[in-house]
Amino acid sequence: MKDVHPHEPTLGNPGRGTVLAAWEQFVQGEDHVRGVRPEVAISWHRCRERYRVDPHLTAAPAAVGRSDHSVEHDVVFTELGGMAASLAPEVNNLSGIVTVTDATGRVLAAWGDQTTLAKAHESNLAPWSCWSEGAVGTNGMGTALEVRGPVLIRGAEHWCQAFHNWVCAGIAVRDVVTGEPIAVLNISNWRTHLPEATGGWLTQAVTKTQSMLKRHARDTGTELAAAFSKAREASGAALAAVDTVGKVVIADDQASLHMSVPAHTPAVDPAVRWNSALPDLIGVARYASKHAALDPDWVGSTQIFTHLTDEPTPISVRPVFLAGRLAGHLIAFGSSDGAQLPPVEGRKGSPGQPRRLVALRDNRMVLLRPREVQFAESDGNDVWLSTDQGRLRAASQGLDKLDGELADAGFLRVHRRYVVNLKRVREVERTCKGELYLVMEGTTNDMVPVSRRNVPVVRRALGI
Known part of the structure; x- marks a missing residue:
C-alpha cells in the first residue's frame, strides 16, 4: 500500500x-x-x-x-x-x-x-x-x-x-x-x-465532531442575539453583541457605524460573523473572555479608537452566558461601567512592529510586506496570495486566520473566499445585475467579487 x-x-x-x-x-x-x-x-x-x-x-x-x-x-x-x-x-x-x-x-x-x-x-x-x-x-x-x-x-x-x-x-x-x-x-x-484510507478516516471522524461544535456555536450566537434584543429595550447606548474573539453577531444602527458592519443583520453562524475592522476590539474581547471565565459577574470598560472620531471612544463590556458557558459579550459604546481594562496596545497612531507575511514558492519561504499583497483567496484550507511577486501560497492555512492577522493592516473581508488590501483597490465596477467587483491594482487587473452582504461594509470602507 x-x-x-x-x-x-x-x-x-x-x-x-x-x-x-x-x-x-x-x-x-x-x-x-x-x-x-x-x-x-x-x-x-x-x-x-x-x-x-x-x-x-x-x-x-x-x-x-x-x-x-x-x-x-x-x-x-x-x-x-x-x-x-x-x-x-x-x-x-x-x-x-x-x-x-x-x-x-x-x-x-x-x-x-x-x-x-x-x-x-x-x-x-x-x-x-x-x-x-x-x-x-x-x-x-x-x-x-x-x-x-x-x-x-x-x-x-x-x-x-x-x-x-x-x-x-x-x-x-x-x-x-x-x-x-x-x-x-x-x-x-x-x-x-x-x-490511502487514512486521510479519509481522520477527516470523517473530525467532521462529525466539528458538526457538533458548529451546532453548539450557532446556539450561542442565537443566545447573544437574544441578549442584544433584551438589552436594547433597556438601554439607549449604541450596542453590539460580539463573540469571545470579537466577531460581531449583531449591532444596532449607531454601533454599526463605529464597527463598519451592517446594522440589525444577525450572524449567529460563526462562519458568517462580521469582522468589525476594529483591531482594539479583538484584544478587548479576548481579555474580557479570560476574566469572565473566572468571574461570571465581571463587567469591564475601556476606550478604543473607531472610524467616527480621532479621539478614543469609551465602551463597556458585559459577558453573556449560555448554560453556564461564556457565549460572548455585549459592547455598549459611550459607556464606562465596570472595572477598567489595561490600556489597549497597538492603538491608532502608535508605532507598530513591521509585519511580514510568509508565503511559499516551491521549497522556499518568501517574506512579504502587507503592501506587496493585493488580495488573498481561499481554496479549501489553502490560501493563495496575489502579490507583486506573483501568485504565492500562504504558509498559514485558513482565510479566517489570515483575516484576523491583517485586520489592522488595511485589509478587509469582502467575500467568504476573499480578503483584499483596500489600499490596492484601483476601481469599483458594478454589473448590470447589480453585482459589485473590485479591480485590484497590478499588472493583471484582477477583479475580486464582493458578496451582497458585504457591499455596505465595502462602500463605507472605501468612502463611496
Missing part, C-alpha cells in the same frame, strides 16, 4: 534518502534545503528557531499535570475516544496505533496493535506524555496542532532522529469560533506505510 496525503501529489514524492540528507543539513544550520515538502520545512523552522527542540531527543517528555479543559472539551475528548476505539480494529490490522491528545499535545489514550504499543512506549508515545511541536518537534500530533487539515509526517520528516522509523497522520479538532485546537486524532505505524 502507498501512503498519501490529501493535499499533496501521490507521484514524485522525495525518497527517504533525500529527506534524511536535507534533515542532516538543516539541523546543522542550513536554511534552504531541497526535497522537503514546504509544510515540513516550515515545521522544521519552528522547531529549530522558535522551540529550540533537540533533534537528538530520544523520548517525549512527561506532560504537565495541570488541566484547563472546559466541559465542551471533555465532550470532544469523549467523542474522539469513541471514534478512536472504533478505528482501533482497522488500525490493529495494520500493526498501527491510534491516539487522542488534548490541545497541549498531551496523549490522553492509545489503542491498537500490542507490539506497536510496546514499541511506542520506548519513545513515551503513550498517555500522559507530551507530543506538541514545542516538546518533540515535527510529528503528526504536534504539527496537526499548528496547522489546519490532515497532516502526514513520514520517517525523516520527523524533527527528532529517534522517531525516523515512524509514519504518522494526525488531524486537529478546532473550536469553530476561536479556531484554536481542542484535540488531535492520530494514527501511527512503525516502519510501514499508512494506507
